[in-house]
Structure formats: C-alpha cells, structure tokens
Amino acid sequence: MKINISDNAQQILGKSELIIITERVDDVALLIGQMIRMGYPDILDKHIPKRGKQRDLSWGWTATVWLAYILSEGDHRKVSVAEYIAGMRNTLSGLTGQTIEVLDFDDDRLSHLLKHLSKRKIWQAIEHDLNQRSIEVYELPTDVVRCDPTTVSGNHEVTEGGLMQFGHSKDDPSLPQIKLAAASLDPLGMPLVSEVVSGETADDGLYLGLIERVDNSLGKAGLLFVGDCKMSALEGRMQIAAGGHRYLSPLPLTGNTAN
Numbered sequence: 001m002k003i004n005i006s007d008n009a010q011q012i013l014g015k016s017e018l019i020i021i022t023e024r025v026d027d028v029a030l031l032i033g034q035m036i037r038m039g040y041p042d043i044l045d046k047h048i049p050k051r052g053k054q055r056d057l058s059w060g061w062t063a064t065v066w067l068a069y070i071l072s073e074g075d076h077r078k079v080s081v082a083e084y085i086a087g088m089r090n091t092l093s094g095l096t097g098q099t100i101e102v103l104d105f106d107d108d109r110l111s112h113l114l115k116h117l118s119k120r121k122i123w124q125a126i127e128h129d130l131n132q133r134s135i136e137v138y139e140l141p142t143d144v145v146r147c148d149p150t151t152v153s154g155n156h157e158v159t160e161g162g163l164m165q166f167g168h169s170k171d172d173p174s175l176p177q178i179k180l181a182a183a184s185l186d187p188l189g190m191p192l193v194s195e196v197v198s199g200e201t202a203d204d205g206l207y208l209g210l211i212e213r214v215d216n217s218l219g220k221a222g223l224l225f226v227g228d229c230k231m232s233a234l235e236g237r238m239q240i241a242a243g244g245h246r247y248l249s250p251l252p253l254t255g256n257t258a259n
Contacts, residue, residue, distance in 0.1 A: 149181040167200035181206040
C-alpha cells in the first residue's frame, strides 16, 4: 500500500510516498528466534553443506523457516509452503537476515532437503550437536531418560522394503504402519534421539540402539532409563548396566517371571 506523507516527513525521509507492507507474523518470530538461539541453522549447515549450483539460501536456513511454518501452521505438506512464503517474504528476510525467495521452498528443493535428513549418519550427527548445544545452554537435568516406541498406521500401499508394513498393532491391525522409537528427558519431554523403522520391526532391539545413542550423546554415567516391559529384556538390561546406568521397567508377564 502506498501513502502520501507530510512535507515535514518528506524532508526527513527524502521521499514523498511510503510503501507499507502488511504481513501476519503470529508466532513465527518467536519460533525462529528460539531456533537461532539453539544454533539450529549453523548445525544443519555444518552437516549438510552447500554444493555446486545450489540456491543462495543454505539448507540450515531452509529447514529453520520450514520448521517454523510447520509449527505455526500445523501443516506438514510441502505443496503449501511456497504460498505461505510469498505472503511472509519480507518478515522472514528480516527475522533471518537472509534473502528469502519463494523458489527456495518449492517442492523439489524441500524434497532434496528431506533426502539429506533421511540419511542416518547426517541425522544422528545433527541430533548429537543439538543435544550438546541445548543442554549446555539451558543446563537441563539429564538424570532420567524415558524410552518408548509407538506406531502410526494409515491407508498406504505396502511395498517390499518400504516403511509401511503390517505388524503388531494396538490401533488397527488391518492397516500398515511405521514404528517410531524415541528417548527423551523426563519429566521435560525433550527428545534426545529418535529412530523411524518399518512397521513389522520388534520393539526389543530398538531399545538397544536408543540407549547406545543417548549414552554417546550425553557422555554421562548414572542415568536412569525408564521404559515398558520390553526394555527389561536381559540384553537391554546388561547394556544399561555396562554403561554405568540404572533401569526402571516392569518385568514381562511371560516365562518364569510370570510365576
């Protein structure tokens, strides 16, 4: 919107008209500011560097803006991001100090970013650095770690080697599912590590990977790992004890322990 300004203002600003751009900010400024404090853009740029003829906006800043959009709008679809950016471009450029263009957030570029994040080596390195940065900055308590797998089912086609598979389900056994295992600080609920696997994967082995990655990430003995009865498998308890930690979980109502 263009508006005419007074003669006095013209002398100060050196122009006769002002262009006013109105954009709805909501909570995006808070979300991006918090991610900058956590070092999110720098950490992602460290592990996903720019290569070749990539657009000027780095992967770290692309992910930061996209995540702010997802959290603010509650919408994880790629197709809707470009339209949102078009209506927030000036605000986002001011918040990030970067030149934000709609083409930075088209479907192809966001899909390319997801391919980087899906690589286990990159994802685990990002998790590790975020944990180090967050816990150092906020001095979060790290005494109790809660481990828990869960499933997400949906109407998807099952393909050989794909993530969506039929498995033991508490929701709807007629639908394929994926399985998400996560370890988080208790009682804060801050995620430390996560693992997404195909739906038929057994829970028992997932605990071993979570415990090992938490151990490597925090580098601290004496943690208390809390989980359900599947975490109480002998191999898992041996791994926890070998790391100098403790565990709290119910014994399974099977075999000799059921008597």
